Amino acid sequence: DIEVTQSPSSLSASVGDRVTITCRASQRISTFLNWYQQKPGKAPKLLIYGASSLLSGVPARFSGSGSGTEFTLTISSLQPDDFATYHCQQSFSTPYTFGQGTKLEIK
């Protein structure tokens, strides 16, 4: 299985801050990396697929980058609605493993 290591596991930030979350894959996965946002008691929602493609309707303050083994999710200016848990997932080969999640909290 491909292992996906996500960091940090938690992050405190303020509205307006720029934040970056990182995922590292245990082997090269090209750009087969997705990012999801999950709020308490809700299903994950897809934000970014193919490492950098923003799903239609997702605010442009979200961006993704990377290829190979290193990937980042950046939120350029945090909004109150962005405080949630973020998950990355590799979709290069099954089982499509997830990172451990990053809980983004209000400072």
Place this chain on the structure above:
Amino acid sequence: HVQLQESGPGLVRPSGTLSLTCAVSGGSISDSNWWTWVRQPPGKGLEWIGEIYHSGTTSYNPSLSSRLTISLDESLKHFSLKLTSVTAADTAVYYCVKTSGVPAAVLGDFWGQGALVTVSS
């Protein structure tokens, strides 16, 4: 757009069989998508369980494959999960997901709301 809804017992006895169904609406279950199950133990991360294509081809997580069956019924527009010999470690929220393939990406673009299954006597 596609809507997914999980259903099934919320409580399963240890050593029993966990069975869930995902109803698909707003789209065809016969389209070129994979129909996927993902679970999340309370307070923990997401685990990919497995998936099925409309042709019946399946792909399972090796950690669960000896206990797992995923099936699909096109006429009833649903797909199902069966997990045998369950233990408390199988307690989780189970999500059904539509997985799509596009150039250079495979993505879970529609998710059910999730169904909590507790394994307990």
